[in-house]
Amino acid sequence: MADPMKIRATLQGDTADVRILMRHPMETGTRKTSSGVVPLHFIQSVIVQHNGKTVLDAQWSQAVSQNPFLGVRVKGAKSGDKISVTWTDNKGDKRTDEVAVTAGS
Amino acid sequence: MKLLRRNFLKLSGGASAMAAAAATGLFKTGAAWAAPWNKSAFESKAAAEVQKNLGVTNLIDSKDITITAPDIAENGAIVPVAVTSKIPNTQSIAIIAENNPFPLAANFDIMAGGEGYVSTRIKMGKTSDVRAIVKADGKFYTATKEVKVTVGGCG
Secondary structure (H helix, E strand, O other), X not given: OOOOOEEEEEEEOOEEEEEEEOOOOOEXXXXXXXXXXXXXXXXXXXXXXXXXXXXXXXXXXXXXXXXXXXXXXXXXXXXXXXXXXXXXXXXXXXXXXXXEOEEOO | OHHHHHHXXXXXXXXXXXXXXXXXXXXXXXXXXXXXXXXXXXXXXXXXXXXXXXXXXXXXXXXXXXXXXXXXXXXXOOEEEEEEEOOOOEEEEEEEEOOOXXXXXXXXXXXXXXXXXXXXXXXXXXXXXXXXXXXXXXXXXXXXXXEEEEEOOOO
């Protein structure tokens, strides 16, 4: 099972500023070690949902950095709304985490 | 023996059809439905080819797209890139590092409720233009920003 994501969703006006940090090696398939080339292993798809409704559907390549960061903004959000994030990698591994929107400072 | 061979062909044919269907995204599991991964665009090796495979036509330069990225990236493995589109009805944002071995880094489909903004970190092999392509109301808009890379981040 993949490591959990760190997600923070803070309200700014009626927009939720969502910051996501995933843990993933994001191997390009070209990196070499003493035991040979490390095979391609990267997140292909990321879906951000607001109260169960998809707001962002991302397709990624291996060019996204290791332990990827993703920042998005969700319109019409309220404090307590649910933001869930799901990623799927090229080996079929997936992970979903959910947080509630918190009021901004 | 003939019968066996026929059965074998049938089976293997079926299995490969299944694999093809799974690859094209006919079978989907889980609650979240992902858009099919655009294999041809992601495996394109030239920036022009990426645009063709994304279905980009009549690219318009736009001042309503802001790319926030460093002028000089010391570490090519982590280049923070943020794209803000002020174009109404922004449907998708693609981030392309034009001199990368596979230029298309990411493509974001934005649904109703999402703002025309994405921020992420990408790897860059060498100094290159970072191009953002925004699709809004079926039209394509673009902007570029050059990022100088001191140490490459591929491989």
